[in-house]
């Protein structure tokens with residue numbers, strides 16, 4: 001465990017120890033070197049409670065070299081709660097006292113001008129009079145002192161003045177870079193309004209224009225040029241205790257295709273949600289983009305493009321870079337860091353997941369996260385439509401990561417419910433790709449992830465013909481192509497289903513297979529509809545429908561929190577099923593009455609805590625947890641671990 005040993009006066013040299021509760025030992029020479037390299041040479045002022053203070057900026061928060069600062073901790077839930085949010089206070093920052101020393105790994109004290117420019121500690125006008133005196137801020141701020149609530153009101157007021165969502169996005173990113181706690185406070189308190197800004201659909205536009213709106217670097221960029229040096233790059237990142245990494249290679253950003261290095265907006269956005277929705281500490285989150293080039297001609301010719309100007313590396317070159325990356329992550333952060341693969345193209349996504357799920361704690365959001373949220377939606381939908389999962393027939397438009405991932409999880413759940421073999425359950429599920437219905441006669445030319453879905457049937461070329469021939473009760477769009485659920489398709493669904501279940505999951509909004517309005521209008525208000533990107537409520541013949549958003553943002557923050565708090569070392573499909581059940585349980589009759597099969601996002605932190613608890617319980621049951629003992633009340637424990645964005649007082 002880390003500790004900071006006090007130094008009582010200006011300029012005092014601080015001795016460095018890496019300590020555990022029972023043992024202290026001096027730093028090794030390598031650690032000392034590392035330490036020196038990063039020391040910001042300004043006088044060390046603080047650490048003794050009651051003396052003139054300072055804000056500790058620990059620029060080299062190294063732990064035990066594998067990022068498992070608190071592994072095996074047996075602190076009680078109450079201790080964790082007292083630490084004030086986040087996962088077990090990995091830096092010891094909330095617990096430093098005179099009795100309990102903590103190591104000053106390159107500790108310096110932010111004060112004055114630097115403090116105002118440090119996003120982790122800056123409070124802007126909310127610095128109190130006392131803090132302004134203690135931290136050399138006098139004169140650097142106008143005289144007024146305001147609280148965080150007023151700051152939040154001002155930000156929301158400003159954001160609402162912007163007509164363009166992209167301008168709101170830029171303003172939010174600027175806020176994150178200036179005052180992290182205020183950013184999260186604003187996002188958490190206004191989640192329904194701001195989710196479409198920091199996440200889909202606006203993040204899609206931001207990625208398309210990322211080069212020209214680029215102001216300051218976010219996340220870690222690893223490119224082909226860094227081959228052989230990835231471990232060094234990871235060590236350049238200022239935070240050492242990382243719990244969640246979201247990584248993309250930018251090849252399939254939402255439904256927008258190859259955006260190369262500009263895909264960085266996605267890991268940044270997803271991790272903002274890990275913190276805001278799931279309560280993982282921001283300092284424990286690391287967004288990464290792996291730049292292996294892009295095949296997007298427009299970007300290659302764009303003078304503002306920020307990535308490598310070359311076509312994508314493939315084959316051995318690609319595999320070797322990814323393999324070096326995965327090894328470096330494990331070496332630097334240990335076994336328990338969660339790596340979320342995001343927006344990789346199909347041809348890499350399935351292989352990466354299959355390869356690394358055996359050796360790392362990995363999860364593919366587009367395959368597994370989407371599957372888990374859609375299954376939750378179906379479990380909830382079946383409370384309104386008759387029949388069990390196995391009694392329904394499913395048709396997908398799109399047989400990529402989302403389509404096959406959802407199909408597989410549905411089949412798995414069906415198989416668990418009925419004890420029927422998985423292969424039999426798969427036969428209830430049909431997929432259409434760009435070449436028509438996936439049928440047995442196409443097997444020879446199908447990519448491996450589509451093959452389990454090639455059932456006996458004569459060839460069918462169009463979606464409409466497939467709908468008329470298969471007569472599905474559930475139609476799910478994961479094609480990435482907008483407006484493909486035409487009037488004829490929706491009307492056909494409504495002609496043989498009392499309540500057709502229709503999910504248009506492609507993102508962003510412009511790629512949705514149909515709009516909420518179309519689904520309700522064309523089905524005479526009978527559709528049970530959900531979409532991947534948000535749609536406004538729809539009035540149909542005097543009734544207002546509030547369409548649900550079947551977006552993986554419901555699942556990954558809670559799932560990740562559950563994995564982190566239990567110290568999981570591998571992801572198992574039962575954990576995804578547990579997450580689906582937990583989410584489905586949170587939808588109420590009131591939501592159903594309004595036409596939504598999902599609970600509102602405004603309750604997302606509570607929902608995430610429930611998901612985390614169910615996932616963690618599964619991790620413990622499967623013997624894959626490394627954080628022992630198992631807490632008695634996992635929901636309470638999950639809640640107690642969640643980061644809170646309220647300002648801290650600086651002594």
Ligand SMILES: O=C([O-])CC(=O)C(=O)O
Nearest residue numbers: 200254255366507551552
């Ligand atoms: O980001 C989202 O909204 C959902 C998602 O993962 C994708 O569409 O790739």
Ligand SMILES: [Mg+2]
Nearest residue numbers: 254342343366
């Ligand atoms: Mg995605």
